[in-house]
Amino acid sequence: MRFSNCGSENPVGAKFCKDCGAKLSQRCPNCGHESSPADKFCNECGSSLASALEMPPDGTQRAVSAPIGGRTG
Numbered sequence: 001m002r003f004s005n006c007g008s009e010n011p012v013g014a015k016f017c018k019d020c021g022a023k024l025s026q027r028c029p030n031c032g033h034e035s036s037p038a039d040k041f042c043n044e045c046g047s048s049l050a051s052a053l054e055m056p057p058d059g060t061q062r063a064v065s066a067p068i069g070g071r072t073g
Contacts, residue, residue, distance in 0.1 A: 005037065 033044035
C-alpha cells in the first residue's frame with residue numbers, strides 16, 4: 001500500500017508509515033469506523049472526515065483561539 005503523504009510503500013495492515021511515522025488510518029468522528037487517511041468521507045456512515053484529521057491522536061479536542069478584530073498584538 002503506497003502512502004499518499006510521503007510516497008512510501010507500506011505493508012497491508014500497517015498502522016503507521018514505516019518511513020514518516022504518520023498514522024495510516026483515521027477514525028470517523030461520527031461512527032468510529034476506521035478509514036484511509038486519503039478518504040474525505042466515511043464509507044460506513046457518510047460523515048465528513050475533515051474533523052478527524054484535525055483531532056490529536058489521543059482523541060481529545062483542543063480549543064483554537066483567534067484574535068478578535070484581526071489584531072495580533
